[in-house]
Amino acid sequence: xxxxxxxxxxxxxxxxxxxxxxxxxxxxxxxxxxxxxxxxxxxxxxxxxxxxxxxxxxxxxxxxxxxxxxxxxxxxxxxxxxxxxxxxxxxxxxxxxxxxxxxxxxxxxxxxxxxxxxxxxxxxxxxxxxxxxxxxxxxxxxxxxxxxxxxxxxxxxxxxxxxxxxxxxx
Amino acid sequence: xxxxxxxxxxxxxxxxxxxxxxxxxxxxxxxxxxxxxxxxxxxxxxxxxxxxxxxxxxxxxxxxxxxxxxxxxxxxxxxxxxxxxxxxxxxxxxxxxxxxxxxxxxxxxxxxxxxxxxxxxxxxxxxxxxxxxxxxxxxxxxxxxxxxxxxxxxxxxxxxxxxxxxxxxxxx
Numbered sequence: 001x002x003x004x005x006x007x008x009x010x011x012x013x014x015x016x017x018x019x020x021x022x023x024x025x026x027x028x029x030x031x032x033x034x035x036x037x038x039x040x041x042x043x044x045x046x047x048x049x050x051x052x053x054x055x056x057x058x059x060x061x062x063x064x065x066x067x068x069x070x071x072x073x074x075x076x077x078x079x080x081x082x083x084x085x086x087x088x089x090x091x092x093x094x095x096x097x098x099x100x101x102x103x104x105x106x107x108x109x110x111x112x113x114x115x116x117x118x119x120x121x122x123x124x125x126x127x128x129x130x131x132x133x134x135x136x137x138x139x140x141x142x143x144x145x146x147x148x149x150x151x152x153x154x155x156x157x158x159x160x161x162x163x164x165x166x167x168x169x170x
Numbered sequence: 171x172x173x174x175x176x177x178x179x180x181x182x183x184x185x186x187x188x189x190x191x192x193x194x195x196x197x198x199x200x201x202x203x204x205x206x207x208x209x210x211x212x213x214x215x216x217x218x219x220x221x222x223x224x225x226x227x228x229x230x231x232x233x234x235x236x237x238x239x240x241x242x243x244x245x246x247x248x249x250x251x252x253x254x255x256x257x258x259x260x261x262x263x264x265x266x267x268x269x270x271x272x273x274x275x276x277x278x279x280x281x282x283x284x285x286x287x288x289x290x291x292x293x294x295x296x297x298x299x300x301x302x303x304x305x306x307x308x309x310x311x312x313x314x315x316x317x318x319x320x321x322x323x324x325x326x327x328x329x330x331x332x333x334x335x336x337x338x339x340x341x342x
Contacts, residue, residue: 004187004286012179020178029289057292058306059299060329064321094320103183110205111179129205129232 004029008103012111018042020111022104031055031096035068039076039108041115046074046105051097064093068101076105179204185282193217195286197279201271205232210275212246214283219251221280226272236269243272251280303329 006028013021020039026032032054038047049071053062070088078084082102090098117132131137181203188196195214201207207230213223224246228236245262249255256277263273295302306329310316314336318324325335 002186002188004282004289006185006282006285008181008183010179010181011177013175013177028285030285030292057295058322058329059303060322060327063324063327067321091319092321092324094322103181107179107181107203110181110203114179114204130234133233 008100010100010104010107012107014041014115019047020108020115022108022111024100024104024107026096026100026103027054030057033065033094033096033100035097035100035104037071037101037104039105041112044076044109044112046071046076048072049101051093061094064097067093068097071101074105076108081105183278185278187282187286195283197282197286199275199278199282201275206230206236206271208236208272208275210243210272210279212276212279214251219283221247221249221251223247224276226275228269228272236272240267240269240272242267243276246276251283255280307331307333 006026009025009027011023015021015038018040020041022035022037022039024035024037026034033051033056034054035049035051037049039045040047049068051065051068053065056062068089070092071085074081074084085098085102085105086095088098089101113133114129117127117129120132121127181201183199183201185197185199190196193216195216196211197214198209198211200209206228208226208228210224210226212221212225214220215222224244226240226243228238228240231237242263245264246259249258249262259276259280260273263276267273295305306322310323310330310333316323317330317333317336321327322329324330
């Protein structure tokens, strides 16, 4: 018989070219909590975050929902992302909020890849996702894969304020 | 203009723990998102919480990082679930293991095992809020390293009222 279960669900949507919104839900036999964070796809930084509890354990757990702001400014690609969020949000607020925020960051990275692929695919209908991620592998077979706009996201290629990552039509 | 709030990406990750034998736990993590679908299962022997088996299955992988028959994840066998386990698992599996998601899923299974025991401990918390507060205060006094580990156990919370902060060398 199952004696413990934790489910994490993250949904990502774009609100224009400058806002990617991540809604994360962590729900298990002990805790229930949610976060909503906004990422700037150009800088790949968390612009804002809010969180709330549905179920918790100690009488003072609700205090932690007010202490998530250390996540603002964090880059979703940072090499030490998990450690940084656990040391800040995890220690000052709650490690379960840090946990779902990390999941949101990982998911947002992939969402940006997919959105960029869709944008590149609109110009190169034969472009596969793998071809987009690894243009060097497929360039011999599909030269369009290396066209402008294709290729995996590289944070340093995109300065603040650039809008080329998400399709403007979204 | 496209409908504005369609999801661009979604992910569901579920971790579950069962106890098929009195001295055995089985934890499974399942991931499903736009790019990947995978399962990891670990078996854990009680009471030491040693990992005795690791299995994984990748059903879909659009990135192409996680081909079938990957070797290395089974190096986590023998690791004891507890502090520092994530670093140990990463070290044993190796930096060159091509599928970090599967390593993360092993860690999620381990966290599930810890939470399984936490759930059991929480059954002892009184329903009355003041009594619950005292219960958690006693827990901190008994293990002072918990002090300032989260908002609820931070200085200024009602739970830590009257508890002296640990000396600097006690707290990591």
